Amino acid sequence: MKGIIAEKPGGAEQLIYAEMPEPTLEPGDLLIDVRATAVNRTDILNREGRLGYANNPIIGVEVAGEVAESNGHPDFKKGDRVMGLVNGGGYAEKVAMPADRAMKMPDALSFEEAAAIPEVFLTAYQTLYWIANLQEAETVLIHAGASGVGTAAIQLAKVMSNAQIITTAGSKEKLDYCHKLGADTVINYKEQDFAEEVLQATNQKGVDVILDFVGASYWEKNYKSIAVDGRWVLIGVLGGSTVNQVSLMDIMAKRIQLTGTLLTPRSDEYKAELSKDFISKAFTYFEQGKVRPVVDITFPITEAAEAHQYMEANKNIGKITLKV
Amino acid sequence: MKGIIAEKPGGAEQLIYAEMPEPTLEPGDLLIDVRATAVNRTDILNREGRLGYANNPIIGVEVAGEVAESNGHPDFKKGDRVMGLVNGGGYAEKVAMPADRAMKMPDALSFEEAAAIPEVFLTAYQTLYWIANLQEAETVLIHAGASGVGTAAIQLAKVMSNAQIITTAGSKEKLDYCHKLGADTVINYKEQDFAEEVLQATNQKGVDVILDFVGASYWEKNYKSIAVDGRWVLIGVLGGSTVNQVSLMDIMAKRIQLTGTLLTPRSDEYKAELSKDFISKAFTYFEQGKVRPVVDITFPITEAAEAHQYMEANKNIGKITLKV
Structure with missing residues (x-):
């Protein structure tokens, strides 16, 4: 599968869409076919090699997609539309996501919209x-x-x-x-x-x-x-x-x-609890259209570099997403 | 009645025990015959004229004593032994205390000990x-x-x-x-x-x-x-x-x-709620002797100046109290 990595720590021009190994699933992980991901400032720091805690060479902390393997989890089955935070690896065709932080997508939303929600x-x-x-x-x-x-x-x-x-x-x-x-x-x-x-x-x-x-x-x-x-x-x-x-x-x-506060370096347990609490309170607002993700622009994932430059120029109102 | 005031803003030598008007009771206030009070750093700032929010010329923010007038309050009667925060006026023979922050004294404690508790x-x-x-x-x-x-x-x-x-x-x-x-x-x-x-x-x-x-x-x-x-x-x-x-x-x-945070400038409601919550959780610890007020030294109220100097020299372990 392919994913976006920084060839060397540095500017947006370092981002390449490279052939990478498939994600390894830990117990409790779902395998997600990523349909969309989104750009965050933490991704830029990661690209620049300034995040001490990033282990995954593939950039990206949030995705929306379909469950490809539920790994025996009772609450999710193949094909479920989910969104959520990942521990790196979001800018890719596939990613591992702990099931306890996967949030089912409101029906009304596209993958590009849903990818704009988690972070x-x-x-x-x-x-x-x-x-x-x-x-x-x-x-x-x-x-x-x-x-x-x-x-x-x-x-x-x-x-x-x-x-x-x-x-x-x-x-x-x-x-x-x-x-x-x-x-x-x-x-x-x-x-x-x-x-x-x-x-x-x-x-x-x-x-x-x-x-x-x-x-x-x-x-x-x-x-x-x-x-x-x-x-x-x-x-x-x-x-x-x-x-x-x-x-x-x-x-x-x-x-x-x-x-x-920072969200990305927090523990898996924290992210799981936060995701559960949030979606239990906010899901209906998304369903009813009272709250909606704001997507400024969507780039194809092959143009991740342009997407980073767009954020670095502070051009966006709301989120910049990447379609996979 | 008599109370301690600062003749002019300044050092401990400014403190005098002067004839002052009796406190005025607001609705919901108890009148307390003060038996003991205690020294706090806020009293020193007050003596120096550095507290913007002190209205009462008599210094002192906490007392232990006996209820002299319950002002019709159903939970307190004349003679009840109480301790608590006051809005200034603690270093005196009598003081007004809002009943909703008065805490009944544990039986095991003397007035000098109880005066060392509230603040x-x-x-x-x-x-x-x-x-x-x-x-x-x-x-x-x-x-x-x-x-x-x-x-x-x-x-x-x-x-x-x-x-x-x-x-x-x-x-x-x-x-x-x-x-x-x-x-x-x-x-x-x-x-x-x-x-x-x-x-x-x-x-x-x-x-x-x-x-x-x-x-x-x-x-x-x-x-x-x-x-x-x-x-x-x-x-x-x-x-x-x-x-x-x-x-x-x-x-x-x-x-x-x-x-x-600072306690003294907070609202009456806050002090009432805090006093209630505290005494509901801590009263039995005082009764059982598992927690006890620490009184370093007790001065007669006529020696309030010496008591302030003692605190300013950082000599104390625990509280400095004044016997009225």
């Missing part, structure tokens, strides 16, 4: 609910609202919690899209001071929850934007990692909970 | 269980183990969770005392690198929970000491507030939850 919706669900404990009608600031996780988080926070949602993005087109997905207040971070806008939108109270993909360059404005007892979830450092002169007294004064 | 045991309970979600048999690093909160946290973590407890302190006497209270590993921070000792005591895993009273000067060593998915609770900045460089990627890589 970003599980991350949005995990950060909003497992980590930030978002409550009904609370306020949430979602940075990079037009990103994959952003578009998922806006929809979940609105439909599951009727949250007051404030998002930032860098273009009118992206902001309009966030608004359409359910954001109440949209802020162009290139033209507006988002902290001022957040305080105005919340009667100077600040937001209960921040999903922060940006890190260092937003530190002070995020601090201004958060309410007392706010939960600040750090899931990316696109604006740098190092913050100078952090005041711990400020963190105490606002009683802030700051949590750093 | 530090509620803080220890809140940080370990409400914030850090300490689980059975987890590992916890408790800095300033011989402090009021430290001595409370060691006992609670051991008796309620059978935790593996690592504490730091600055003298052999304090470390021996921590060990006697239940600490498994004791570290003299003046002589040992606590991060190295913590890693050795946890098979290089690090601790699940840190109670941090120190802040900036321990930042890097605390980071080294914490396990993946660790919860780091910041409740003091005795070692400074400003950290020169914080790496957000490090916080993400270890998936750390860093929470700043």
Whole structure:
């Protein structure tokens, strides 16, 4: 079978679609005929050789496809349409997926749409609910609202919690899209001071929850934007990692909970439990069309390099998927 | 009646025992004849005029005493022995206490002992269980183990969770005392690198929970000491507030939850709920003598200045109380 690997650690041009050995199934694994996979920033780090924990030479952490071998598992049979996280190896014709994290696909969705769900919706669900404990009608600031996780988080926070949602993005087109997905207040971070806008939108109270993909360059404005007892979830450092002169007294004064998180390096058990909890709560929203995966563009898997370049140029609204 | 106020914001010498108006009862308040109160670092900040939220000119946030007027409350009658947090005014002959946070005193305890419970045991309970979600048999690093909160946290973590407890302190006497209270590993921070000792005591895993009273000067060593998915609770900045460089990627890589907290400025509802939850879980431990308040020394209330100086010299193991 074929799969995408990086010939050498480096740029997108290193990606090649090479003949690779079939995946080895561990007990409890399903063998999946991959129909679609999707691009994540972790894939870019992996391509660059910057992930310590990637064992599989084939890139890719999520797929949608059909069960090719259920390996005796009682809940799945050959031909079932499933989606889910994999431990690497997603950009390929076949992949092994632990059955306990396989999610049955909503009937209404195509494989390209379903491949756009696992990583970003599980991350949005995990950060909003497992980590930030978002409550009904609370306020949430979602940075990079037009990103994959952003578009998922806006929809979940609105439909599951009727949250007051404030998002930032860098273009009118992206902001309009966030608004359409359910954001109440949209802020162009290139033209507006988002902290001022957040305080105005919340009667100077600040937001209960921040999903922060940006890190260092937003530190002070995020601090201004958060309410007392706010939960600040750090899931990316696109604006740098190092913050100078952090005041711990400020963190105490606002009683802030700051949590750093990453999904990919977590344990199999965690991913299984998260997948189960998520799909049990969100499946009907997908079936009813109240929540939907946002696919910006789909490339054939042979053009994985172009797909990476597209993400690196920040062109996308929502997900970039690969058709296998 | 008389109460301790600061004549001017400043040092301990500013404290005087002055004739003051009787407390005004709000609906739901008990009037307490104070028998004992206790010294907290927040009292020192208050004396120095550094607390924005202190309205009562009389210093003091916790008392033990007898109910003088139950104000019609069905659960309390005149003469009941109670302890609890007050909204200022503790260093006095009488104080108003919201009934919903009054805790009945265990029979075995004197007033001086009971006055040593509310602030530090509620803080220890809140940080370990409400914030850090300490689980059975987890590992916890408790800095300033011989402090009021430290001595409370060691006992609670051991008796309620059978935790593996690592504490730091600055003298052999304090470390021996921590060990006697239940600490498994004791570290003299003046002589040992606590991060190295913590890693050795946890098979290089690090601790699940840190109670941090120190802040900036321990930042890097605390980071080294914490396990993946660790919860780091910041409740003091005795070692400074400003950290020169914080790496957000490090916080993400270890998936750390860093929470700043303070008890005194929290809402009445929060204090009531915390007091109820705490006493429902811990009352029997006090009755059985499995957990006990640690009183280092008791001063007469007329010597409140000496009591403050004693705390400022870091001489105490456990609490400093004032007999009224």
